[in-house]
Amino acid sequence: MKKNRLGTSDLYVSEIGLGCMSLGTEEKEAARLVHEALDRGINFLDTADLYDGGLNEELVGKAVKGRRCDVILATKVGNRRIPGKEGLSWDPSKAYIMSAVKESLKRLQTDYIDLYQLHGGTLDDPIDETIEAFEALKQEGVIRNYGISSIRPNVIREYVKRSHIVSVMSQYSILDRRPEEEVLPLLAEKEISVIARGPVASGVLAEAGAGKVGKGYLDYSPEELQQIRGKLESLVQPERSMSQTAIRYSLGQPVVAAAIPGASSLKQLVHNAEASESPKLSPEELNMIRSISRANVYTAHR
Template identity: 80%
Template sequence: MRKNRLGSSDLWVSEIGLGCMSLGTEEPAAVRLVHEALERGIHFLDTADIYDAGRNEELVGKALKGRRSDVILATKVGNRRISGKEGLSWDPSKAYIKTAVKDSLKRLQTDYIDLYQLHGGTIDDPIDETIEAFEELKQEGVIRFYGISSIRPNVIREYVKRSNIVSVMSQYSILDRRPEEEVLPLLAEQGINVIARGPVASGVLAEEGARKVEKGYLDYAAAELSTIREKLMPLARQDRSMSQTAIRYSLSHPAVAAAIPGASTLQQLIHNVGAADAPELTAEEVAAIRQISRPNVYGAHR
């Protein structure tokens, strides 16, 4: 499995990571999937404190017992549940971040987090205070590096300008090319890497994705998604399936260090890992894909 350096950090992440959100809540199955991922060369795991109300971090922690040093572990902070209040509340305050990290460490059964990420962010946040929280945690040795998980260009620009982030997690795929216009060039110029989530577009770009097109995706209607799938099929080959082609597309941009498809079954995991050994896309194939799909752009948060 190829490893890429994450920004200016000393974190080297497997180019295929494991998005842990889809592990489920049953311990034996979740632990088995994480262990299988490690055995197959994935050593970059991404979770968040809100996934299954903290249960996901607990399961990842159980799976990594005795193997913590084998992985680059990423989690996220910023969304909180307040007693008596329905849903999630956004809280990027220094006080909350420094409290929440202790809970994550306990659930993950570790004394440090390799990559701590702000799970969202708005331009109205107390950004300097948020950055200060991450910097203090880094100085304390509680986290090694920090980044943000955001699709808001205005927020990304502020953190690039004002912080020491090493990564931006962003949705990026053949069907979501919004980062290409203004986010990826900026990050490449600043030496900050992208962690691409959703490379298979919620399964629309998977082999069995034909049954998922009816729901649409972003601003794509079902008919257009079906057409795109048909046009992509010739680019899939015996040694690189459609979903693996989609993962390799996300990895084809030089700013992208890792793609983190989710996996809820062993079969999905094995197939995702196979993208690491599948042939990289040629420049001609990338150009062809960009002719098939649309260069959609962010309509808000500019």
């Protein structure tokens, strides 16, 4: 599988990664999916301390034991549970990050994390303090590189200006083209890679996605989604299904180093991995997709 350099780092990630949030909570099945991914050339695994209360990190850690050197392991930090308080609390403080990373390392059964990502972020955060934490962990060798997972252009701009992030994870698909105007050009200019999550738009752009259009997606109505699916059918080939076309759209931007669709079954995982071998979209096909979808922009998330 093709591997791309993550920003200016020494990390080379498979262009198709595995979003581990969808692995489930059954250890054997999760291990089977992770092993299949590695066997198919997927070396980039993305988890978070938040997923299933830390269980996801534990399952990923167990699954990669003995194969750690084959894996670019990414996880995230910033959301915490405070005893006696309902739900999650946002904490991007240096003290919390320095503490949380130790717990992630234990659960992942490793002594280093390849890519440590801030799991969100706002302009009200103590951004310099957050950066200090990541830089300190990098100097200690606990993390190799760091990035942020954010869809807030103003927050992304601050980290681009003030830190040494190598990547930004952002939702990006045919139906969510918000990063194209504000985010992708800036990151390309600064040689910071994009990790595209949600390339199949919560399954709306999958083969069986017709049943998922009922709730709409972002600012698209169910009727519009049906129309887009119908028009995308013309781009489907024997070697490139609709979901693979969607994944290839996200990878059509040179600044995107990896697309990370989730997979909750072996069939899904294999199909996603095979997108790497499917034909790339031509400039004409990319233009056609842009003509039938919206160049939507960020409004609330600033």
